[in-house]
Amino acid sequence: MVSSLGHGVEEIIEAAREQAREVSFIYNQQFTSPAQEELADRVAAIAPPELNRVRFTSGGAEANEAALRMLRSFHVEKGQPARVKTISPAQSYHGPTMATLGLSGRPAMRAPYDPLIQNQLHIPPSTWRCDPSGKAALAAFDAHIATHGAESIAAFVCEPISAAALPAYSPPSLFWDGLAERRDAHGFLIVLDEVVTGMGRTGTWFAAEQLPLTPDIITTAKGLGAGFAPIGAVLAADHVYEAVAEGSGLLEAGHTWDGAPLPCAVGIAVLDHLERHKLIDRVRSLGPEVLDKLTARVSELDLVREVRGRGFLLGVEYVDPRDGESFIPPELGVARGIDKEALRQGLIVYSTQPTSDGYVGDQTLLAPAFVSTDEELDTMVERMTTTISNVERRVKAELA
Ligand SMILES: Cc1ncc(COP(=O)(O)O)c(C=O)c1O
Incomplete structure (x- = not known):
């Protein structure tokens, strides 16, 4: 950010x-x-x-x-x-x-x-x-x-x-x-x-x-x-x-x-x-594309409820994969797990778990630099997809 x-x-x-x-x-x-x-x-x-x-x-x-x-x-x-x-x-x-x-x-x-x-x-x-x-x-x-x-x-x-x-x-x-x-x-x-x-x-x-x-x-x-x-x-x-x-x-x-x-x-x-460097034009024109790519890759995952984006500010919101709408049990530590797994994949993201506030569950913010190349943005999407898939696998196993 x-x-x-x-x-x-x-x-x-x-x-x-x-x-x-x-x-x-x-x-x-x-x-x-x-x-x-x-x-x-x-x-x-x-x-x-x-x-x-x-x-x-x-x-x-x-x-x-x-x-x-x-x-x-x-x-x-x-x-x-x-x-x-x-x-x-x-x-x-x-x-x-x-x-x-x-x-x-x-x-x-x-x-x-x-x-x-x-x-x-x-x-x-x-x-x-x-x-x-x-x-x-x-x-x-x-x-x-x-x-x-x-x-x-x-x-x-x-x-x-x-x-x-x-x-x-x-x-x-x-x-x-x-x-x-x-x-x-x-x-x-x-x-x-x-x-x-x-x-x-x-x-x-x-x-x-x-x-x-x-x-x-x-x-x-x-x-x-x-x-x-x-x-x-x-x-x-x-x-x-x-x-x-x-x-x-x-x-x-x-x-x-x-x-x-x-x-x-x-x-x-x-x-x-x-x-x-006309960087804001770049953010404006590439933002929707990055959002589409991220949405296409992660929205099929059961852990993901909503993918949002405006320019180079993107968000992924998670839910309990068993019903697709409840908060994920906090003890599963999904937000923390996403940040750790993302770092393991070579990606820095920022997740929070405001579940106890009652308004929103675990979620992740992505804020790439405006100077990110097209390849770097694709890499971000790929690494985020792998990250969520890996965490989802662990969450499902623990819930089972
Ligand atoms: C929306 C918003 N407002 C205010 C702040 C506080 O800014 P600072 O940490 O520079 O005091 C932040 C920090 O993350 C923020 O995200």
């Missing part, structure tokens, strides 16, 4: 070296820099047209935290300080800090911290298992509004296309349309966490382009530094920025490394590389 350009890219290393020779760090609260300003302009230029204001961070959770502080400032500046609650999908991941764990609804993940997390509400994912139409998620949304009052809701936060928590899943259009209607009616903001999907992973610069609504805030991170430097960003729509600029004019201080010249220079070089 991070190393979308592969490793050891000379032109990015050279950009980092040049910037470090000149000045690698200055404190964001006191100074801006040519690298920061250029990267801000470049990121705003590739974002949806309404999002023109950019603030940099060192990673994804920091970007989401900054987004939460920003939207809080927005409501306070607008004279609506009662807006303190967020709604987000229960099957999600937004980071390991306290507030981002709160956004991540997964009960198993956040249980120890629950007493410290408040005001963060959740709705079920609209998957084949929970809510194929999107109606149940909207009903849960309305129930929160009825219980807590529309005037207490600050924002809805979600990934446009999910990564680790529900690989390559996106709610049905009924949900997005319903969400936009509710924003118009109730005045909360919509924040898209594009920490994974930003910078081309799903075939467009931002996955937001593929949705029928425009968000008020976008966060992004992993692919912006592409593994060469830690950097994230928060993008705000003009109306969010202006509420603060025309009000107190104050956004609180950030982290020490926010917007430092070195990571910003790397971000510029990453954008240059993506553009020069």
Whole structure:
């Protein structure tokens, strides 16, 4: 998800070296820099047209935290300080800090911290298992509004296309349309966490382009530094920025490394590389082909229930092979087994087993580098097929 350009890219290393020779760090609260300003302009230029204001961070959770502080400032500046609650999908991941764990609804993940997390509400994912139409998620949304009052809701936060928590899943259009209607009616903001999907992973610069609504805030991170430097960003729509600029004019201080010249220079070089080599076009045109190939090879396996994909973000969801729909008994360790077997085959994948959360069973995320050759992508499909077949054989034997 991070190393979308592969490793050891000379032109990015050279950009980092040049910037470090000149000045690698200055404190964001006191100074801006040519690298920061250029990267801000470049990121705003590739974002949806309404999002023109950019603030940099060192990673994804920091970007989401900054987004939460920003939207809080927005409501306070607008004279609506009662807006303190967020709604987000229960099957999600937004980071390991306290507030981002709160956004991540997964009960198993956040249980120890629950007493410290408040005001963060959740709705079920609209998957084949929970809510194929999107109606149940909207009903849960309305129930929160009825219980807590529309005037207490600050924002809805979600990934446009999910990564680790529900690989390559996106709610049905009924949900997005319903969400936009509710924003118009109730005045909360919509924040898209594009920490994974930003910078081309799903075939467009931002996955937001593929949705029928425009968000008020976008966060992004992993692919912006592409593994060469830690950097994230928060993008705000003009109306969010202006509420603060025309009000107190104050956004609180950030982290020490926010917007430092070195990571910003790397971000510029990453954008240059993506553009020069037309890598997002490659992801967009090859993504459906890779999905078709993977689906054709693995969907006949009894362990596999669903194969999903958007660009170079793919997901495989497993079920109990005895009935094709129940969660696989957790003690069989399928997610862990897939990762181990894949590595044995020479493939790095990322599997999770959120069964105890109640929304989804064992599943695997695949996120090939944008620079993968056609042969490497075929090899990925073959190795994944072998991996699942081998694990399925073991699972069936144990179940028997
Ligand atoms: C969707 C999403 N949001 C936020 C984060 C947190 O980002 P970071 O680990 O850079 O803090 C992650 C990390 O995996 C993520 O996948």
